[in-house]
Amino acid sequence: MNKDNFVTAGKFLFDQYNANKEMEPLPKHIHPESIEEAYSIQHEYLSLLSQTYGQPVGHKLAYTTNTMQERAGLTEPCAGIILGSTVYQSPAVLNHTDYIKLGIECEIAVILGSDITPAASPHTIDSVGGAIECIMPAFEVVDFRTPDLQGMDRALTAISTNISNAGVILGDAIYDWQNLDLQRARGEMFINGESVGHGTGADIMGHPFAPLVWLANKFSAENKTIAASSVIITGSIVTPKYLSKDDSATITITNLGEAHLSVG
Numbered sequence: 130m131n132k133d134n135f136v137t138a139g140k141f142l143f144d145q146y147n148a149n150k151e152m153e154p155l156p157k158h159i160h161p162e163s164i165e166e167a168y169s170i171q172h173e174y175l176s177l178l179s180q181t182y183g184q185p186v187g188h189k190l191a192y193t194t195n196t197m198q199e200r201a202g203l204t205e206p207c208a209g210i211i212l213g214s215t216v217y218q219s220p221a222v223l224n225h226t227d228y229i230k231l232g233i234e235c236e237i238a239v240i241l242g243s244d245i246t247p248a249a250s251p252h253t254i255d256s257v258g259g260a261i262e263c264i265m266p267a268f269e270v271v272d273f274r275t276p277d278l279q280g281m282d283r284a285l286t287a288i289s290t291n292i293s294n295a296g297v298i299l300g301d302a303i304y305d306w307q308n309l310d311l312q313r314a315r316g317e318m319f320i321n322g323e324s325v326g327h328g329t330g331a332d333i334m335g336h337p338f339a340p341l342v343w344l345a346n347k348f349s350a351e352n353k354t355i356a357a358s359s360v361i362i363t364g365s366i367v368t369p370k371y372l373s374k375d376d377s378a379t380i381t382i383t384n385l386g387e388a389h390l391s392v393g
Contacts, residue, residue: 130161138170138173141156142155151274153276154276161285171290187210187297187359188210190208201287202284207288209288219387225373229274230273230274232270234268234269234271235365236316237264237267239361240261241356242261245257245345247353256345257345260355260357261306262304266299267388269297297360312335314329315383316367317367319380320376328367340363340364373392376392378390
């Protein structure tokens with residue numbers, strides 16, 4: 130595929146999104162055949178979405194468990210972009226008419242206090258941790274508009290469509306986090322007061338910063354920088370759950386507090 134194909138594919142997805150319905154698969158002549166092509170389509174798609182939802186302000190990490198990677202034929206996580214006007218503070222109210230299939234995930238978010246720049250040696254949890262200013266509990270808001278595909282088609286479609294990201298809801302920031310045991314931190318989600326799932330920070334590639342390490346090394350190989358002030362959600366502790374009008378949800382994470390949302 131060439132640049133024109135990527136632009137055409139991005140416009141196809143953008144038009145599908147604006148039709149406010151479940152997206153149709155990309156036609157064969159503009160369907161990505163590799164992860165690299167899928168990221169190129171994602172870039173073009175987001176260049177159009179950003180005209181409505183603001184410029185990129187951060188990154189989402191996805192497919193951060195072995196089970197999810199195996200289901201999609203992946204051997205590593207994948208990444209998407211968070212757009213400016215889709216970042217909310219808890220408690221937040223979401224309008225159900227803005228979404229086709231509204232879902233939420235329980236995550237640990239970080240905000241960078243300094244750039245993570247390309248490095249001669251691989252980044253580590255300690256090196257990326259040095260760039261983190263604060264952390265907090267966060268909902269990822271997802272809008273599942275793509276067909277339910279399997280294997281590599283699932284992964285390529287997910288990456289092309291920004292992995293269904295529709296925003297993030299941030300809890301209160303914790304600045305003195307350095308001595309917290311994030312691997313053992315328990316995250317739990319409640320919908321309408323009922324527990325619907327739980328997990329720990331270790332469920333995210335062994336440590337919630339591990340996906341950020343992967344992203345930092347990916348960017349380093351591409352000679353890119355993860356900018357200071359970026360909001361990064363590191364992967365779901367609880368499998369995605371779906372919401373309907375009048376639902377409410379809470380997440381709690383040990384030593385990080387809570388975040389709340391409702392659907393109107």
